[in-house]
Amino acid sequence: xxxxxxxxxxxxxxxxxxxxxxxxxxxxxxxxxxxxxxxxxxxxxxxxxxxxxxxxxxxxxxxxxxxxxxxxxxxxxxxxxxxxxxxxxxxxxxxxxxxxxxxxxxxxxxxxxxxxxxxxxxxxxxxxxxxxxxxxxxxxxxxxxxxxxxxxxxxxxxxxxxxxxxxxxxxxxxxxxxxxxxxxxxxxxxxxxxxxxxxxxxxxxxxxxxxxxxxxxxxxxxxxxxxxxxxxxxxxxxxxxxxxxxxxxxxxxxxxxxxxxxxxxxxxxxxxxxxxxxxxxxxxxxxxxxxxxxxxxx
Numbered sequence: 001x002x003x004x005x006x007x008x009x010x011x012x013x014x015x016x017x018x019x020x021x022x023x024x025x026x027x028x029x030x031x032x033x034x035x036x037x038x039x040x041x042x043x044x045x046x047x048x049x050x051x052x053x054x055x056x057x058x059x060x061x062x063x064x065x066x067x068x069x070x071x072x073x074x075x076x077x078x079x080x081x082x083x084x085x086x087x088x089x090x091x092x093x094x095x096x097x098x099x100x101x102x103x104x105x106x107x108x109x110x111x112x113x114x115x116x117x118x119x120x121x122x123x124x125x126x127x128x129x130x131x132x133x134x135x136x137x138x139x140x141x142x143x144x145x146x147x148x149x150x151x152x153x154x155x156x157x158x159x160x161x162x163x164x165x166x167x168x169x170x171x172x173x174x175x176x177x178x179x180x181x182x183x184x185x186x187x188x189x190x191x192x193x194x195x196x197x198x199x200x201x202x203x204x205x206x207x208x209x210x211x212x213x214x215x216x217x218x219x220x221x222x223x224x225x226x227x228x229x230x231x232x233x234x235x236x237x238x239x240x241x242x243x244x245x246x247x248x249x250x251x252x253x254x255x256x257x258x259x260x261x262x263x264x265x266x267x268x269x270x271x272x273x274x275x276x277x278x279x280x281x282x283x284x285x286x287x288x289x290x291x292x293x294x295x296x297x298x
Contacts, residue, residue, distance in 0.1 A: 038098070080177075091190050114202075117196070117198045118156060123190065126192040145160065228268070242267070279293065
């Protein structure tokens with residue numbers, strides 16, 4: 001902007017201040033728009049026992065309440081607490097999913113990771129599970145997942161990388177956070193408790209859209225037809241869990257891994273009963289998560 005020659009120094013100063021204020025307002029609005037992509041990310045707002053903008057397992061079956069608001073938070077005034085509870089003699093695990101009816105919420109950025117703060121008490125090998133799917137026009141374009149069996153006693157930062165299957169910019173995000181069991185997903189145990197707070201998407205993790213760190217580069221053969229091999233010796237030092245997801249983010253299998261199983265160097269598992277297509281997986285240990293993907297050809 002060019003100031004008119006007749007402006008006084010005082011007028012110029014006032015004008016520049018107005019420009020700076022306006023620019024600051026624009027930048028703040030942009031930053032807020034990026035941060036506000038996730039609806040009710042700190043679980044501060046609740047209506048009728050559920051967090052605004054989320055669907056919970058409280059809604060079904062009638063009488064079940066295993067997701068609640070808590071003041072045991074990472075920041076702000078509240079956080080979300082979920083517990084495996086007893087319903088007529090059957091353990092029922094908590095689950096929340098983003099959006100009205102669990103259908104997600106609109107986004108307009110090619111985010112690289114999903115982040116949150118969590119605590120977790122694991123009973124009987126239960127896992128703190130996160131599953132994120134980004135879609136474009138109803139088709140999945142990116143996915144990220146974690147399944148963590150370790151008890152975490154204080155709020156801990158968790159980053160879940162998002163793997164892009166196409167170069168499209170997504171228009172919808174579906175986030176699911178739950179407690180899952182050690183074998184079938186629904187075989188959870190009474191007393192497992194999760195806390196979640198301060199959710200966000202990140203635009204920068206140093207990961208490009210065509211690759212991501214860890215297992216993706218080492219899984220073989222790819223494409224596979226019957227067996228997939230994952231080198232393990234450089235990062236597995238204790239019991240871990242391999243969780244496999246299809247391209248829509250649905251968990252299709254998880255397998256307990258021990259360093260002595262199938263030797264220490266390579267973990268091998270069968271995919272003979274898997275349909276052809278793209279699969280993503282995470283390996284969750286006590287202090288580390290690794291992610292990868294493989295393709296099955298028929």
